[in-house]
Amino acid sequence: MPETRDWTRLAVFGGKPAFGETLHVGRPNVGDREGFLARVNDILDRRWLTNNGKYVQEFERRIADFVGVRHCISMCNATVALEITTRALGMSGEVIVPSFTFIATAHALQWQEITPVFCDIDPATHNLDPARVEEMITPRTTGIIGVHVWGRPCVVDALTGIARRRGLKLIFDAAHAFGCSHGGRMIGGFGDAEVYSFHATKFLNSFEGGAVVTDDDALAGRVRLMKNFGFAGYDNVSYIGTNGKMTEVCAAMGLSSLESMADVIDVNRKNYLQYREELKEVPGVRVAAYDERDRCNYQYVVLEVDESGPLPARDFLARILHAENVFVRRYFHPGCHRMEPYRSYFPHAGLLLPNTERLARRVLLLPTGTAVTSREIAEIGWIIRTVFRDGAEIRERLERSPR
Numbered sequence: 001m002p003e004t005r006d007w008t009r010l011a012v013f014g015g016k017p018a019f020g021e022t023l024h025v026g027r028p029n030v031g032d033r034e035g036f037l038a039r040v041n042d043i044l045d046r047r048w049l050t051n052n053g054k055y056v057q058e059f060e061r062r063i064a065d066f067v068g069v070r071h072c073i074s075m076c077n078a079t080v081a082l083e084i085t086t087r088a089l090g091m092s093g094e095v096i097v098p099s100f101t102f103i104a105t106a107h108a109l110q111w112q113e114i115t116p117v118f119c120d121i122d123p124a125t126h127n128l129d130p131a132r133v134e135e136m137i138t139p140r141t142t143g144i145i146g147v148h149v150w151g152r153p154c155v156v157d158a159l160t161g162i163a164r165r166r167g168l169k170l171i172f173d174a175a176h177a178f179g180c181s182h183g184g185r186m187i188g189g190f191g192d193a194e195v196y197s198f199h200a201t202k203f204l205n206s207f208e209g210g211a212v213v214t215d216d217d218a219l220a221g222r223v224r225l226m227k228n229f230g231f232a233g234y235d236n237v238s239y240i241g242t243n244g245k246m247t248e249v250c251a252a253m254g255l256s257s258l259e260s261m262a263d264v265i266d267v268n269r270k271n272y273l274q275y276r277e278e279l280k281e282v283p284g285v286r287v288a289a290y291d292e293r294d295r296c297n298y299q300y301v302v303l304e305v306d307e308s309g310p311l312p313a314r315d316f317l318a319r320i321l322h323a324e325n326v327f328v329r330r331y332f333h334p335g336c337h338r339m340e341p342y343r344s345y346f347p348h349a350g351l352l353l354p355n356t357e358r359l360a361r362r363v364l365l366l367p368t369g370t371a372v373t374s375r376e377i378a379e380i381g382w383i384i385r386t387v388f389r390d391g392a393e394i395r396e397r398l399e400r401s402p403r
């Protein structure tokens with residue numbers, strides 16, 4: 001893009017938006033449409049729509065094989081999967097979680113009247129800081145839920161060591177991390193269990209969906225019972241359960257997504273590298289890096305915007321991009337601890353979460369995935385470079401113009 005283009009023509013000043021159609025973060029990837037529709041026809045022909053059907057079984061088998069775990073139990077979504085897993089592990093009292101996560105991680109606990117104890121993160125990884133985790137343990141603590149934010153692995157070894165030493169259960173919320181590895185092992189095989197999300201916006205989608213993966217036979221058995229009302233056979237309920245089942249159509253979509261996974265990773269990686277190139281010389285912004293020694297799904301392009309200095313801050317940049325129809329997102333602003341009910345329960349939680357609060361003010365997610373083209377990324381790169389080059393003037397003019 002020509003760097004000489006005139007910033008006074010930005011949409012925020014009344015110019016034509018750069019994009020006619022809004023660009024979204026997490027626009028769903030749609031894999032092999034024909035293959036999906038063939039499976040749907042088969043489902044309709046066989047009239048087996050849910051309840052552990054052929055496609056659910058195939059989906060579970062293929063995920064377990066891919067990840068290298070003994071059990072995969074598919075679910076209607078990751079939130080219910082987290083609720084069931086925490087319950088099946090007997091978590092109670094307090095469980096340590098990051099606040100820098102999607103609200104579902106905390107809600108899955110609170111829904112069962114387990115207190116989520118928010119723990120600070122390492123600003124370099126955006127994930128739980130093990131040293132802080134250790135400090136948050138009390139006599140009421142029964143477990144830890146680490147979140148592999150953006151698909152970048154938690155410090156798995158340290159968290160596993162803490163859990164073992166202190167007699168705690170350990171779950172990983174791997175909602176972002178399907179297809180990612182850590183130290184040569186697929187994410188999914190760590191802790192007592194890990195939980196994936198296959199929500200439409202996720203790297204691998206089944207419209208809505210999730211799964212619990214584990215090597216623990218007894219835990220897998222309990223999770224299976226719990227997701228199906230506690231039915232241990234016809235007319236035999238042996239447990240309190242809920243309805244967490246995945247439908248056949250969702251499993252069919254999941255299978256199609258699995259089959260196109262490699263193509264999606266290629267596109268995501270290309271987009272990520274292009275964004276890094278476009279923005280590499282912009283002072284005050286940084287695209288969070290993936291460790292190329294591990295497998296990554298590159299599903300998120302995460303921009304960190306410096307707060308210090310005269311340059312424009314994150315919210316200012318977001319305002320300009322939104323006007324251009326680039327619907328960037330401030331995940332996970334403002335942090336779970338600043339949302340209800342946690343804000344009222346723990347009004348001072350932020351005092352122990354300085355890195356979380358700081359990061360929540362800096363992060364901006366950019367559109368990527370198969371719905372975004374290289375030209376569009378180049379255009380977004382131009383806008384961001386321009387905003388940072390002429391930030392002071394743009395800001396001054398913006399402050400004079402009505403919202």
Ligand SMILES: Cc1ncc(COP(=O)(O)O)c(C=O)c1O
Pocket residue numbers: 077078079080101102104105147173175176196197198199209210
């Ligand atoms: C980190 C994290 N945990 C849990 C969830 C919940 O997943 P689901 O929408 O499948 O319930 C999400 C989803 O957006 C997430 O990002």
